Amino acid sequence: MSTPSIADLLARADADGHDHSATEKATGLLHIHNHAKGSIIWFPTWKKFRETTDWTDNVSAVAAELGTASAPADQAGAALIAADLEALVDQASRSADAAVFVQEKLTRHLTRTWAVGDAVAKANGKDLFTGGTTPSVYAGYPYDVYAQDGGVFATTLWNDLIDARRNRALAEEAARKALKPVSRKAMKNAARKAARR
Numbered sequence: 001m002s003t004p005s006i007a008d009l010l011a012r013a014d015a016d017g018h019d020h021s022a023t024e025k026a027t028g029l030l031h032i033h034n035h036a037k038g039s040i041i042w043f044p045t046w047k048k049f050r051e052t053t054d055w056t057d058n059v060s061a062v063a064a065e066l067g068t069a070s071a072p073a074d075q076a077g078a079a080l081i082a083a084d085l086e087a088l089v090d091q092a093s094r095s096a097d098a099a100v101f102v103q104e105k106l107t108r109h110l111t112r113t114w115a116v117g118d119a120v121a122k123a124n125g126k127d128l129f130t131g132g133t134t135p136s137v138y139a140g141y142p143y144d145v146y147a148q149d150g151g152v153f154a155t156t157l158w159n160d161l162i163d164a165r166r167n168r169a170l171a172e173e174a175a176r177k178a179l180k181p182v183s184r185k186a187m188k189n190a191a192r193k194a195a196r197r
Contacts, residue, residue, distance in 0.1 A: 005053045006044055006107060013042040030151045032158055034099055041158075043107045045149035046114045050128070058115035059122065066123055073123035077116045077137040084112060085141070089164045098165030102158055110154055113145055 009027045016023040020031055020040065028048035032041045049055055062080070069076035088109055095101035120137045121128050129135055129146060138145055145153045 003051065003053050006049070006111065009044065009048070009052070010042050010107070013040075030149065030154065032155060034103060039103070041103050041106060043110055043150070043154050045151070046110075046129075046146055047149060049111050049114055049150075050118070054111060055115070055118075058111055059119045062112070062115045062119035063123065066119055073120045074137050077120040078140055081113050081116050081137070081141055084109065089161065092161040093164040093168035095165060098162045101165075102161045105161075106154060106158060109157065110150060113141075113153075114150070117145070 009029055013023050013027050013029050013031070016026070023042075024030060027042075028051070029042045029044055031043070033039075034041050044052065062077075065080060066073050066076050069079075071079070088105060091105070092098050092101050117135050117137050118128050121135060131146075134144065134146060143153045143156055147153065
């Protein structure tokens with residue numbers, strides 16, 4: 001049997017139908033219900049990611065980035081994932097539909113983040129994470145990337161990206177209200193109150 005790609009696994013999961021538990025067992029993927037869109041978002045576990053053709057390509061690409069950095073691999077890797085997360089949150093906050101945006105970007109961000117950890121381990125001559133203490137490259141990262149095979153990471157990130165759009169919309173509304181022109185009557189009333197003081 002040939003090594004599948006993430007795209008192959010995701011296509012299979014989408015085609016499998018409504019027995020999500022059986023699909024998870026057969027593919028090694030996990031899922032989130034997107035109730036806003038009435039859809040299922042499938043994503044690989046960190047273990048399944050390592051079994052795909054994408055893993056080698058992703059880790060090699062990150063290793064090349066780490067190779068050009070002047071900082072040690074742990075620091076350079078931490079900077080990469082921090083920058084990736086910051087850019088992702090910013091893009092999500094600006095997207096017209098955060099749920100669609102997250103659906104398109106979630107797997108890419110998860111796999112890149114795991115690839116950074118694996119590339120850092122290889123650069124440092126260490127074994128890849130298989131359990132236990134989370135690698136130091138994730139020390140300042142706000143998510144537990146390996147908990148429940150990556151399910152906690154995906155779900156928490158999903159919610160934060162949806163919230164980023166909502167928070168931006170609230171901030172824009174507050175700014176609009178702050179810039180709302182004040183009526184002449186309100187200005188006269190304010191002037192009278194100030195004069196009485």
